[in-house]
Amino acid sequence: MDSPVDTKIAQINQRLKLAQLGLQIERRGQKLGLRGTLPPRLGSDRLKPYQQRLSLGFPATTAGLKQAEQEVKVIAGQLIENRFDWRNYVAGVGWGRLDQLGLTQQIRAFERHFKNEPKRASNPTSTQTTWEFAYAPYLRKLEAIAESNPSLSLVEAIYATVRTTEVNSRSRQVCCTAFTAFATFIQLALPEDLKNYWGSYGTTQTQVRDLPPDELILQTWAAIPNPSWQFVYGIMATYGLRNHEVFFSDYSALQSGSEPTIQVLSTTKTGLHEVWPFHPDWIDRFNLRSGTLPPIQTDLAKTTLQRVGQLVSVQFRRYNLPFSPYDLRHAWAVRTIHIGLPDTVAARMMGHSVGVHTRTYHQWMTRRDQQQAVDNALARRR
Known part of the structure; x- marks a missing residue:
């Protein structure tokens, strides 16, 4: 036997049917929603309207039914005028129209949409x-x-x-x-x-950095007492990786001796990309073919890329290294400019746009860097 609420829902749906609104109210547990032909949701692969459900968030009570009937008429009007927008409605327990939610629920809805x-x-x-x-x-x-x-x-x-x-x-x-x-x-x-x-x-306001010369980079590696952290340091210096990328890369080609490249995995900040060494002879200098990573938490269900990266910075400070981890990355970028590697290639290996690459790294060319570039250019003419 139908409950009084279900009987009232049937009566309302009969009125909606006679009005040819194309929508029906339904009860799901103690909440009310509607069913009908609606446009595809945001991010859907569907191109045309199809039968869907929409949670109204109203309680399955007499008062809730009055609100639901009114809301259905509003939505029907939006559909007729082609103004219906899924962003006004959020799927969540007890949630209704987005513009009627409190700030906390709006933020939660935005987070869900963002992700x-x-x-x-x-x-x-x-x-x-x-x-x-x-x-x-x-x-x-x-x-x-x-x-x-x-x-x-x-x-x-x-x-x-x-x-x-x-x-x-x-x-x-x-x-x-x-x-x-x-x-x-x-x-x-x-x-x-x-x-x-x-x-x-903006990047034009970024201060010019006094990046470590190659000689200092080599000397500093030798001062690190832990072989695993020497490996982290050597990879960053040779391949210009971000802090966290060292722990989310495939070293199989490098360590098998088949190729000197490493592959940064898709789980990183900028996704899958391959990187070549500059300088290649640092592979042997830093024993990179046989190195191993330190045992830190890399399960992204339990940590984040940011936290992994912070651990690298902590170790640099612990060993009193004379520069930051990112200085190794920036030195790698400037090194590729000296070598004459096209910006498009270097930017791809660094995992950012060509615009970011040129705006950021070309302005960090100090007088020392410029002199080195001039010397290299003249040497190629001899």
Whole structure:
């Protein structure tokens, strides 16, 4: 025997059918949803509308049914006018329209959307790292500011959060990027483009670094007491890898002696790519064909790329090395410029764009580097 709620659902659905709205209300447990022909969801491979379910989030009560019937009529109108947008609706227990959710639920919905976007879903490890360090910190700060200042609208809270970051800094740029994406997702109109808050930060403001010369790199390797960390150091110096990439690379070709290359795996920040050594003779100098990695946690279900990279920096400080791990990577990049390797090739091996490569590394050419480049060019003419 049908419950009173089910009887009322049948009555409402009869009215919706007579109105030819093409949608029906259904009860799933203690919550109400609808079923009908809807456009493909964001990221779907489907091209045409098809039968789908949508959670309305209303309770299966008399009051909830009244709200559900009204919402179905709103959605039917959006479908007729071709204005229906899946971003207004979120699949989650007790959730309904996105614009009716609280800030915390909106952020949770945005996180789900961010991680499931097709362009990111293929590399979940990199996506998780990006979320944790480039989006989540600023969204948590937004929640805290909104909670402590209830008189502020969400738009005002966003601008207030942006202003807590340092002017002309990388953190402000990342903050603005995160909030622009969040506002776009929840369809929140920002009266002023957050790019106007970026300031003058950019690679052109990056300070020229005094990178270690090859002689110092060789001397420093010899001062590391642990063979496994010598291997990490030697790989970074010879192949220009990021800190974490050392632990997520395939060394089989190198260690079998078939090829001097290594392959950075797809689980890293920039995905699968192959790298050649510069200088090749450092392979033997640093015993890279027989080296082994230190036993650290690399299960990405239990750690992150960022944490793995931080362990490398900790070891450099522990051994009192005279420069940072990334200086080895940057020295490798400048070395390829001296050698005359095309920027397109070097950028591919470093896992970034040609634009980033030229803007970043060509400006780090010190007078010493320029003199070396001139000497090399003249030597080739002899």
